Amino acid sequence: MNQKYPHKEKLKSRKLIEKIFAEGKSVSQFPLKMVYLPVELNSDSPLQVGVSAPKRKFKNAVTRNRIKRLMRESYRLNKHLIFNNLPTSYACMILYIGKEEPDFGALQITTQKLFTKFLEKEKSDQPG
Template sequence: MNASYSHKEKLKSEKLISKLFLDGNSVSAYPLRMVYLKTTLEDDTLKVKAGVSVSKRNFKRAVDRNRIKRLLREAYRLHKATYFNNMTAQYAFMILYIGKEKPTYIEVEDKMKKLLQKFIEKSIKE
């Protein structure tokens, strides 16, 4: 798995997103929360489809929400290969920022590592 976050890897399907929030499980590493669902994707070469989201309730200004989403995508992009290279099942997941303060990249990166590690540990048990 390379260190890119291509268009194919982005979670865009409304059906899949609604199914994800209805039937999915979650793990948290405050201020991040991941909702995930084991699924079959159209593209067999993909292992995961991911999306990021920031609450409009906590961050009224779009520039703040967009900055946090960029930080989340970058931290995910850099660390996904470490955690998902040996994975055989396909997953769809959404990473949510549930904090109330604007984070720094270092905080986001640290919590992203913890979140992905918790996801791997929980998915092995299932």
């Protein structure tokens, strides 16, 4: 599996991000929360993902950017868990909801658990 994070997998559309927060479902595994919405994507990628860290909890931009870099890297290394098992295409936002700056090892494990929960929830919501 290709472990890159190409441009077509990055969630950039402001309208789509607003729609995700307005209509999307969510799944949490502390300190991460994933808000997602099944959508028809124009690209050949089955998933578009964006990451976010709160300015309210992390005033320093350097800290926020580091958290987002760690989250993107964790997604990139673990996306194989959900890429092969998606029935439709999704747009997702992964939010950091913790209060302390994370370490990469813990974030990796949390991301794997979050993706597993996401797949379980989507399989239970599928008709059939």
